[in-house]
Amino acid sequence: MNVPTESSTPIKILVVDDTPANIDILFQTLEPEGCTLSVATSGEDALNLVSEIQPDLILLDIMMPGIDGYETCRRLKEDESTCNIPVIFLTAKNQTKDIVIGFSAGGVDYITKPFRQEEVCARIRKHIQLQTLKNKLEEQNQTLSELNETKNRLLGMASHDLRNPLTSIQGYSKFLLSKGDQLKEGARKEFLEIIHSASGNMLALVNDLLNLSVIESGKLTLSLKSSSIGELIEERVRLYDYMAQGKNIKLLTSLEDMPECSFDPQRIGQVLDNLLTNAIKFTPPGSKIHISLKRINKRVQVSVRDEGPGIKEEERDKLFLPFGKLSSKPTGGEGGTGLGLAIAKKMIDAHHGKMKVHSETGKGTEFSFEIPLD
Numbered sequence: 097m098n099v100p101t102e103s104s105t106p107i108k109i110l111v112v113d114d115t116p117a118n119i120d121i122l123f124q125t126l127e128p129e130g131c132t133l134s135v136a137t138s139g140e141d142a143l144n145l146v147s148e149i150q151p152d153l154i155l156l157d158i159m160m161p162g163i164d165g166y167e168t169c170r171r172l173k174e175d176e177s178t179c180n181i182p183v184i185f186l187t188a189k190n191q192t193k194d195i196v197i198g199f200s201a202g203g204v205d206y207i208t209k210p211f212r213q214e215e216v217c218a219r220i221r222k223h224i225q226l227q228t229l230k231n232k233l234e235e236q237n238q239t240l241s242e243l244n245e246t247k248n249r250l251l252g253m254a255s256h257d258l259r260n261p262l263t264s265i266q267g268y269s270k271f272l273l274s275k276g277d278q279l280k281e282g283a284r285k286e287f288l289e290i291i292h293s294a295s296g297n298m299l300a301l302v303n304d305l306l307n308l309s310v311i312e313s314g315k316l317t318l319s320l321k322s323s324s325i326g327e328l329i330e331e332r333v334r335l336y337d338y339m340a341q342g343k344n345i346k347l348l349t350s351l352e353d354m355p356e357c358s359f360d361p362q363r364i365g366q367v368l369d370n371l372l373t374n375a376i377k378f379t380p381p382g383s384k385i386h387i388s389l390k391r392i393n394k395r396v397q398v399s400v401r402d403e404g405p406g407i408k409e410e411e412r413d414k415l416f417l418p419f420g421k422l423s424s425k426p427t428g429g430e431g432g433t434g435l436g437l438a439i440a441k442k443m444i445d446a447h448h449g450k451m452k453v454h455s456e457t458g459k460g461t462e463f464s465f466e467i468p469l470d
Contacts, residue, residue, distance in 0.1 A: 106132040107224060110151040112142040112168065113186060114160050118209070122155065125213045126220070139168035146178050152224060155207070158187040158198070166201045173202035180230075182223045186211075261294035307366070308435055311442045318360040318446055325396055326351045326389055328361055332368040333387060336376065343381045347372075351389040357396055357469045363443045364467075370436040371400040371463050378404035378461070392466065395449075399464035406457040415453060416441040440465075 107130065111122050114137045123133055134149050136142035140162050146154070154172070158165035165185055172178045185198045188209045195206060204226075205219055268287045276284060310316050333347050340347050375385045383403040390397050407415070416437050444451045449467035 106130050107153065107220075108132050108134070108149060108151040109220070110134050110136060110142065110146060110149055110154045112136045112139065112154060112160070112165070113157040114138060115157070118157070118186065118211070121211050122216070125211065125216050129217055131220075139163035139165065139171075142168055143171055146172065146181070147175075151181060152227065153220060154181055154183045155186055156183050156203070158185055158189060158194075166197055169198070169201040169203055180227075182227050184219060184223065258298055261298045264294040265291050265298075305435075307439045311439065316442065316446055318363060320358045320360055322356045322358055323361050324354070324356050325359065325364065325398070326354050328365060329368065329387060329389055329398065332365060332372060336369075336372045339373070340376050340385065343376065343379070345376060345379050345381065346384045347387060348384055349387045349389075351387075352391060354389060354391060354396060355469065357467070359447055359467055360443075363446070367440040367443055367465065368398070368400075370440045374436065374463070375400050375402040375404070375461075378402060380404065391469070394469050395466045396469055397464055397466045399462055401460060401462035403460045406459055407453070407455040407461055408457060412453065412455065416451070437463075 109126060109131050111119055111133055113119055113122075113135075119135055126133060134145065134151065136145050138160055142154070142156070156165045156169060160168075163171075165187070169183050169185075172181065172183060179202075182204045183202060184205045184207055185203045186207055186209065187194065187198075189195075198206060204223055207216055207219055268291050272279075272284065272287055276287075279287070329349065329351060333349055337347055372385075372387075379385055379402040385403070386399075386401040388397075388399045388401075441451045444465045444467065447467045449465055451463070451465040453461065453463050455461040
């Protein structure tokens with residue numbers, strides 16, 4: 097019966113023993129069980145070899161020349177790179193005090209000599225299973241810790257970024273309800289525009305939070321259909337042209353004729369929304385934004401190039417991380433959540449595509465993405 101593993105990779109065991117007969121017996125016992133064995137004949141050799149091998153388990157004799165098994169185990173447990181490798185002692189000693197010393201040194205079990213095949217395999221099997229479960233638990237704890245940190249940041253951001261527009265909406269709507277009939281038409285329109293803008297900011301934040309929640313939970317699904325990506329770009333450019341005109345920015349398109357391809361129009365639309373709003377946000381008034389569509393082999397490439405301040409090289413690693421806000425400031429005082437690019441990249445990844453950025457400080461930034469035609 098083989099020692100079970102969760103993959104086809106053999107279990108790596110380091111045998112530390114200076115007796116050839118013992119080593120031969122362990123090879124005869126464990127190699128047929130699917131284990132790969134390495135040998136060290138002293139504690140010093142084991143300490144030098146273990147970081148190179150990174151075994152799944154160590155079988156360690158107690159009585160050896162030089163440092164004994166107890167001291168070898170202590171040193172292994174003091175080293176961060178080897179402290180989690182389970183150590184099973186090999187010994188003819190079975191007195192209680194010897195067993196206590198071994199456990200105190202960091203061993204997890206004992207195998208007594210002379211070896212019995214069934215016992216050796218059973219003990220190794222059990223400790224490999226325990227170590228696998230321990231590793232899984234640590235990974236899950238790390239994941240939970242990261243999710244909890246993300247949750248706290250989301251809640252902190254939501255409470256902060258939602259409070260401001262809510263305060264504006266409440267304040268201006270209260271004034272309109274109590275004294276709106278006393279205001280001139282221009283003032284009433286201005287108040288309504290402020291309420292509309294604030295509610296739009298809230299909706300954008302809520303959408304970003306919901307999108308991130310779906311992505312982080314692994315429940316992002318695509319509704320693929322054969323569509324024209326060129327028509328989608330034209331639609332989005334028309335949609336954001338009013339925003340660009342407000343800053344005297346021109347949106348210029350260069351779109352190659354392209355066959356229909358399979359993608360999720362809603363998700364790709366969200367990606368385009370993010371790239372266009374970012375470009376408008378960081379482009380100075382009177383500048384231009386260039387939107388292009390072209391075919392590269394069997395892929396579609398869409399790019400949005402602005403004439404903004406560019407992105408500092410040391411900040412580019414933060415671009416696609418949640419909450420990755422940069423030092424560049426919007427040219428019109430616009431706000432943002434720091435989630436848009438992270439969400440956009442995840443959506444492109446889901447299409448088996450890739451997203452790139454090219455930026456020169458003081459000259460502008462170009463974001464582009466590619467997705468397969470088929």
